[in-house]
Amino acid sequence: MCGIAGFFNPRCHLSPESMTRRVIDMTNCLVHRGPDDEGVWVDPSAGVALGNRRLAIIDLSLEGHQPMHSPSGRYVIAYNGEIYNFAAIARTLESEGLAPCWRGRSDTEVILAAIEAWGLDKALESFNGMFAFALWDARERTLSLVRDRLGVKPLYYGHLNGALVFGSELKAVAAYANAALTINRDWLDRQLRSIHRGSEDTIYREIRSMRPGTHLTFDRTQMAHECVYWSATEKAESGLRGRFAGSETEAIERLDSLLSDAVRLRAISDVPLGVLLSGGIDSSTVLALLQRQSSRKIRSFSIGFPDTGLDEAPAARKIADHIGSDHTELYMEPGDIIRLIPSLAGLTDQPQSDPSYVSNYVAYRLAGQSVTVALCGDGGDELFGGYHRHRWLPRVCRWLGWLPVSIRKQAARALTAIPPARLDRIFGIMEPVLPARLQERTPGAKLHRLARWMASTSYEEMYRILSSRWDAHDRLIVDHDADQPPTDFAFVRLNGEFDILERMLAHELVTTFVDTQLNKVDRASMAVSVEARVPFLDYRLVEFAFTLPPDLKARGETGKYILRRVLHRYVPETLYRRPKMGFHLPLSTWLRGPLREWAEELLDPSCIRQEGFLEPAPIRLKWHEHLSGQRDRADHIWPVLMFRSWLKQHGPGVSTMPEDRGALVVH
Numbered sequence: 001m002c003g004i005a006g007f008f009n010p011r012c013h014l015s016p017e018s019m020t021r022r023v024i025d026m027t028n029c030l031v032h033r034g035p036d037d038e039g040v041w042v043d044p045s046a047g048v049a050l051g052n053r054r055l056a057i058i059d060l061s062l063e064g065h066q067p068m069h070s071p072s073g074r075y076v077i078a079y080n081g082e083i084y085n086f087a088a089i090a091r092t093l094e095s096e097g098l099a100p101c102w103r104g105r106s107d108t109e110v111i112l113a114a115i116e117a118w119g120l121d122k123a124l125e126s127f128n129g130m131f132a133f134a135l136w137d138a139r140e141r142t143l144s145l146v147r148d149r150l151g152v153k154p155l156y157y158g159h160l161n162g163a164l165v166f167g168s169e170l171k172a173v174a175a176y177a178n179a180a181l182t183i184n185r186d187w188l189d190r191q192l193r194s195i196h197r198g199s200e201d202t203i204y205r206e207i208r209s210m211r212p213g214t215h216l217t218f219d220r221t222q223m224a225h226e227c228v229y230w231s232a233t234e235k236a237e238s239g240l241r242g243r244f245a246g247s248e249t250e251a252i253e254r255l256d257s258l259l260s261d262a263v264r265l266r267a268i269s270d271v272p273l274g275v276l277l278s279g280g281i282d283s284s285t286v287l288a289l290l291q292r293q294s295s296r297k298i299r300s301f302s303i304g305f306p307d308t309g310l311d312e313a314p315a316a317r318k319i320a321d322h323i324g325s326d327h328t329e330l331y332m333e334p335g336d337i338i339r340l341i342p343s344l345a346g347l348t349d350q351p352q353s354d355p356s357y358v359s360n361y362v363a364y365r366l367a368g369q370s371v372t373v374a375l376c377g378d379g380g381d382e383l384f385g386g387y388h389r390h391r392w393l394p395r396v397c398r399w400l401g402w403l404p405v406s407i408r409k410q411a412a413r414a415l416t417a418i419p420p421a422r423l424d425r426i427f428g429i430m431e432p433v434l435p436a437r438l439q440e441r442t443p444g445a446k447l448h449r450l451a452r453w454m455a456s457t458s459y460e461e462m463y464r465i466l467s468s469r470w471d472a473h474d475r476l477i478v479d480h481d482a483d484q485p486p487t488d489f490a491f492v493r494l495n496g497e498f499d500i501l502e503r504m505l506a507h508e509l510v511t512t513f514v515d516t517q518l519n520k521v522d523r524a525s526m527a528v529s530v531e532a533r534v535p536f537l538d539y540r541l542v543e544f545a546f547t548l549p550p551d552l553k554a555r556g557e558t559g560k561y562i563l564r565r566v567l568h569r570y571v572p573e574t575l576y577r578r579p580k581m582g583f584h585l586p587l588s589t590w591l592r593g594p595l596r597e598w599a600e601e602l603l604d605p606s607c608i609r610q611e612g613f614l615e616p617a618p619i620r621l622k623w624h625e626h627l628s629g630q631r632d633r634a635d636h637i638w639p640v641l642m643f644r645s646w647l648k649q650h651g652p653g654v655s656t657m658p659e660d661r662g663a664l665v666v667h
Contacts, residue, residue, distance in 0.1 A: 002079065002080040003033030003052070003167075003168040003172065004027075004053075004155075005027050005168065006048070006049050006165075006167075007165045008047060008048045008049075008143045008222070009163035011047065011162060012163065020040050020049070023040050026051060027040070027051040027172065028175070029169065029174075030053045030167070030168055030171075030172050032527055032529055033080070033168060033526045036060075038051075039051070039054070040067070047163075048143060050076060050136065051078060052067055057271055057372065057531055058105065059105040059106040061104055063106060063109075064108060066079060068106075068109065069112075070113070071100040071113070071116070074139050075112055075115060075116060075135055077108065079111065080133065080168050081129055081131030081133070081152075082131070082266075082533070083111060085126075085127070085128040090113070093110075098113070100113055107129075111127070111133070115135065120144060120146075120215065124230075128265065128540070130150075130153045130537070131147075132168065134146075140219075142219050143164070144215050145157055145210060145216045146215040149213045149539045150213075150509075150537045150539065152518055152522070154209065154210075154519065155209070156168075156169070156170055156207050157210065158207035158208060159222070163176070165179070171650075182204065185478075188643065189476060191351060191353060191643070192470065192477075192639045192640060193470045193476065195512065196463075196466075196467040196507065196511050196512045197512065198507075198510055199515065212510070212514060214226055214227065215227050232510045232542070236498075239545075240502070243548075252566055254544065255541075255566055258538070259285065259535060259541060260289050260293070261538075262541055263286055263375070264293055266375055266534075266535050267293065267294070272370060272373070273373040275299070276375070276377070277302050277319065278377065279302065279313070279314075279317075279576075280312070281564060282380030282381065282536065282563070284316075284377075284567060284575075284576055285380070286535055288323050288570035291323050297326040298325045299370055300316075301329070301367045302320070302328075302329040303329065303332060303359060303363050304331040305334070305359075306334075313329050315576070317329060319571060319575050322575060328366065330366045341598075342598055342645065344357060344642070344645070345648070347523060348523050348646065349650075350519075351645075351646040352523070352642055352646075353643075354517075355587055355638060360521060367530055373530070374530055374532055378517055378518070378537075379536030379537045380563055381559075381560070382512075383542065384562060385559045385561075386563075388559075389504070390501060390504060390554050393463065394499070397459055409454070411451075411454055412451035412454040415448070415451040415454070419631075421444060421629065423448075424443055445631075449465065453465055459500050463507075474618045476615055477613065478612050501553065501554055505553070518534075587634040587638060588626070591634055599641055603620070603644070622637060
């Protein structure tokens with residue numbers, strides 16, 4: 001695992017020392033991603049510079065040093081990630097007589113050998129892993145940027161001052177000499193409004209994110225040729241055409257086999273390894289399968305948050321005891337969490353609006369005291385329908401689909417006539433007699449959202465409402481036209497034969513999951529120099545999940561049905577059969593209490609107005625509603641706070657530009 005950065009400018013006439021200094025300035029921003037080693041390679045005649053910071057995981061010797069040359073010298077690579085099946089690829093190369101005389105045991109060396117033997121496209125087809133790399137071809141004089149199939153590892157690029165600049169994090173790209181970056185208002189609007197968003201754009205207008213499953217090759221004119229070597233939406237389409245034809249028992253067996261092998265591959269390491277255990281279905285399954293394959297006790301780690309009412313640590317402890325792992329847990333007091341929140345912006349290179357970033361960061365920090373690699377359960381919800389919305393929305397569509405729109409709108413008006421706070425109190429009184437499936441943390445807000453769904457005219461409109469924090473008429477960004485919903489509110493391209501659940505899962509896998517969840521996992525783990533591995537994102541497992549019919553994912557009130565059946569083979573159902581909790585900080589209460597002063601400073605209308613990005617009026621309205629207890633507006637306010645906090649950390653100067661009033665310019 002590493003951090004990479006570099007640039008390509010064929011018209012560059014800098015000395016080797018100047019080029020080296022520039023790329024070192026970039027990689028110095030990535031020390032947390034690779035504290036074990038650093039390397040730079042430059043070719044002044046070509047104007048190319050590659051830099052690397054290494055976190056040594058496989059082959060800890062100097063033979064794993066990067067940037068690394070292929071045996072013939074044709075290719076040079078700066079690489080971030082892991083190719084889990086590198087040993088099998090090496091054996092294949094050897095059997096074909098195409099293997100070089102191996103210098104060491106690193107997967108980087110195998111990557112180069114495979115590319116030199118088979119070419120980039122065929123080599124990528126053979127790789128099973130998470131990766132992002134820059135590849136210089138000295139013969140063709142081209143630079144290729146490559147990202148893994150699901151986008152587990154990040155890679156950003158942009159044209160700055162005549163150079164193509166790239167890096168594992170935005171801060172590395174921003175460190176390029178004399179870079180002038182401006183805030184992307186379209187991205188900011190989506191960030192504040194939408195839960196499920198997908199875009200190659202970033203907070204900076206000049207920098208883009210590489211699309212998962214693609215490689216971009218830049219020639220001497222810096223023109224890019226893009227190749228999509230794997231597409232989640234295409235695999236979803238083919239999964240619909242080639243449904244799994246076996247029985248439910250056979251499907252469970254197949255999933256067990258695929259997930260077991262995914263875990264096995266991700267357990268290959270030359271450094272200590274463990275599992276983050278939340279006590280939920282996904283991480284419990286990963287731990288159970290890993291412990292089953294190991295002769296020693298696997299380290300597992302959980303964090304607990306007392307007094308939140310959502311503490312999963314006791315459940316995680318019981319599951320760890322049953323599986324037999326070497327378990328460690330850490331309880332964070334509310335005061336510790338509250339003191340940590342204002343510093344979050346310093347750990348991210350874009351505003352991070354998901355509050356669970358706190359739990360991820362603390363969990364990886366705990367694991368990092370004992371291990372360098374941590375397996376996690378991320379991806380299970382997105383593949384197998386684990387969120388409440390995956391059960392709610394299909395049911396709502398079935399319930400409401402037969403009613404005329406006019407009647408649905410009348411019912412919606414009647415439902416929204418009762419304030420959410422009053423609905424919360426009513427449900428609170430009735431909670432002792434309500435079945436578990438009707439017990440919700442914020443029933444009033446959910447019923448008001450249900451009312452908005454009732455008035456919808458299509459599934460897509462229902463999903464857009466589900467995905468939105470702010471109403472479409474709320475203008476949040478100065479000098480930005482938000483009359484039309486952003487294009488990424490629409491479902492990803494899928495044919496009409498998909499039912500609503502399948503459309504949701506495919507959409508979220510390529511939007512929210514990459515843009516938010518994987519970004520959060522990468523930044524939280526790498527901030528403490530821990531490599532996070534995600535078994536559920538083994539591409540073979542993803543492709544199999546696309547072939548499964550919806551009722552094997554969400555069945556009645558049960559989400560992740562088939563995954564539960566796999567876990568039941570190893571853990572008694574009584575240990576995991578409970579309502580999904582997830583991680584939810586009590587932000588609503590804290591924003592009215594211990595975080596209020598911090599929030600008030602960030603929401604100061606005069607400061608917001610002076611910066612020229614946000615419209616203060618709708619924000620203050622939501623803030624006053626929240627403070628008064630009239631409405632719970634934490635979901636609206638939190639992304640604003642994260643942007644303002646990020647701006648204070650990453651925006652040393654603000655200037656007014658004619659083409660973009662109030663644009664942030666970072667020098």
